[in-house]
Amino acid sequence: MPEFPFFRDLVLAVGAALVGGVIAHRLGQPPLLGYLLGGILIGPYTPGPVSDIRNVSTLADIGIVLLMFELGVEFPVARIRRVRSVALGGGSAQVILTGALAIGISRLLGLPLVQQVFFGAIVSLSSTVVILKLLLDRGEMDTPHGEISVGIALVQDLSLVAMMVLLPAWATAEEDVGWTLLLALGKTIGLFLGAYFVAGLLLPALFAAVARLRSRELFLLAVVLAVIGTTVALSALGLSTALGAYRAGVVVSRSHYSRQVLAELLPSRDLFASLFFVSVGMLVDPLLLWRHPGTFFAVVAVIVLLKPAVSALIVRAFGHSASTALLTGLLLGQVGELSFVLARLGADRRFIGEELYGLVLGGALVSILVNPVLLRYGGALLARGLPRVAPSPAPSDVPEAGRSHLAGHVIICGCGRVGSELVAQLRAAGFTYVVIELNPIRIEELRRDGEPCLFGDANNLRILKDAGVERAKLLAITHYNAAASELTIRTVLEIHPALQVIARAHYAGDVQRLRGAGASEVVVPEFEAGMEFLRWTLGQLGLSAGEIDAVVQRRRIETKPGESVE
Known part of the structure; x- marks a missing residue:
């Protein structure tokens, strides 16, 4: 049947994600590491079963949309205002400084000017999806480094819009470059703002009308239409799919129906998000990386070492503590979906060669692989030096x-x-x-x-x-x-x-x-919650207070320190 190849690819991708995720979990590592390695194994550049990247990428795009939409609802512009100085100022400075240093390094590698600029732009961006996934897994969305890293990543997302408009215009302009760039940027900003305010008027009215019908199925259809429709509309104006989905979430966050919207979509989020990481692994050609080890290690060093260092110094310069700066820098030390969009644009328009494109993808894979490890273990090791460099404390409210x-x-x-x-x-x-x-x-x-x-x-x-x-x-x-x-x-x-x-x-x-x-x-809050559920349930089943206490106490004794509590 004609649909068989699609379902075959889906089975391979989900199977690779499952096997890789289980192995990573057994090794005590974040599941996304397993998803990435599983993607390499079913990719076209390694022996064994091969899945069609186009089919998997289509499903992976849905995962990006759902993750970014949830971020827009949970982390709207109002929360960015809480860290606006470091997000706007620091995020802009990080993109500029990282890009400039990367351009200098690529020049030493002998790349042409246009490829230098594209390389600097590509590696200056971080993956909001990876950051969001790590923060959600670690329960750190509400921490200072969580809010700052998400704020900076969203500023990077916005900078992608400018990059996708300005870089091709600059690379192809023969004369009057300034006017060409200004016209392209003005048109994009105008269309984006118009679409945003129109969506802000239409979506709440749509949800209100459908909610009055008291039909869960119709409300779910309205949610899917709002999420996908708004994302597609904003993407058509030059916005990335990821940023379009985030803006759709921001629009929905202003309505009274935002919690129900999330409740309808979240069950599918993790499935599609795992396919995104599988699709990243499938893009990597290990032989290309083997043939160009020097350039490849330079790309990885810029992403994993240079960018976190620049980011941490910038956050520190904005008055935040050394630990917050360090953790923020580590979170930003990777590239992902937005860089892929810009790299693909450069390759399609022949601004960068396929060789550089493959090396950037390989560097992205390594950065996403090592990012959770550095965050978990590197943060602990480096943190031992923080008391020596911690800032002078601000005046306290303890006389x-x-x-x-x-x-x-x-x-x-x-x-x-x-x-x-x-x-x-x-x-x-x-x-x-x-x-x-x-x-x-x-x-x-x-x-x-x-x-x-x-x-x-x-x-x-x-x-x-x-x-x-x-x-x-x-x-x-x-x-x-x-x-x-x-x-x-x-x-x-x-x-x-x-x-x-x-x-x-x-x-x-x-x-x-x-x-x-x-x-x-x-x-461990999750374990304590389980004990309260157990206590209440046994009470409803007729056990006495003494019997319940005995059961709970026995369970506490049976639970060894460090037993699975997640």
Whole structure:
């Protein structure tokens, strides 16, 4: 039957994603590493079964659209405003500086001028999809480095629009280059703004009309039409598919139906997103990389080493802590879907050769492969040097006299949802506490509420001493970042070995890691939620309170530290 090749390719791609994902999970690595390697195995450049990249790419594009649409709903422009200075200023500076340095390196490699400029533009961009996937997997969307990295990545996405308009116009212009570039950019901005405001009027009206019919099937159809239709319309104006989907999500986030829209789409998100990473692996030709090792390693070095270093220095220059700058730089240390779009444009228009195109794809694959590893392990290793370079702390809201008399108190590191609940209950019970928080927005909120707080990094010795760590009774680390938590635990126990430390973990391996660092207790929210479900369910089934406590206690004893809790 004529559809058979498509379904064969789909089976191969999903099978490669499943096998690769299982192996990666068994090795304790993020699943996307397995997806990428699975893509290489079914690609046209390796022995064995071969899948048609065109069929897989079509499904992968749906994954990009759904991921970026969700980002637009969950991370709209209003949240970018919270980090607008570093996102706009830092993001623009990062693109320009990384691009300029990459142009200089490509010149040393002997590339022609047009290829130099395209190479600099391609490697200056990061994958919002990869960043989003890593942050969601690590539970770090609401952290300072999470918000900053997403904000910078979205600014990069916007810069792609300008690149796709200006670079071809510059490369083909024979005279009056300035006027040609200005005209092309003005036309694109005008069409984009017009489409955005039209969609902002039409989509809420569409959802309202369909919602009144009380039909889940019709509402789902309206959602699919809105997401795909808005993305296609904006893409037709020169916007990338990824950025078009994000803008569609921003439009939907302004309506009352945004949560239901997400609920309808999210079950399909991870399936299609995994196919995106499989499709990236399929594009890579290992033999091409083998034939040009010097150029290939130069491409990888620019993406994995140069760009994170530039990004971290820029974030640091905007006044953020060394740990936030480091983690942001590591998150941005890869290239992905937007770079592929620009590279394909350059190859199709013969601005770059197929050789450079293949090397860029290989560099992209390596960068996506090593990015989660660097983020998990490299961050922990490099972070050990952070106390030596941490910034001078900002003025605190703990008066000097109060700081000198702090004793037997609780230090709370991080004041998100978990930290806020702890603060509220300690305040209600009359206990003394002080909060250490890195998010400047959250610090302002705490100060308005009159809470004792310090802006700074909990790994900074001066910050810890200002919080009275030598005289504290307990330290609570309420965030998910295992690398930062491990460093904090080791740092405070050097100052106060008898201090009781409670920490929060997300990954199974982090439980043993934090206990090994010296944590007295490690809480895994998912496991505790399971215990509450168990307690309530057994109560509804008629067990007494004593019997329920016995079952829960037995389960706690049976659960070894580090057992799967995800």
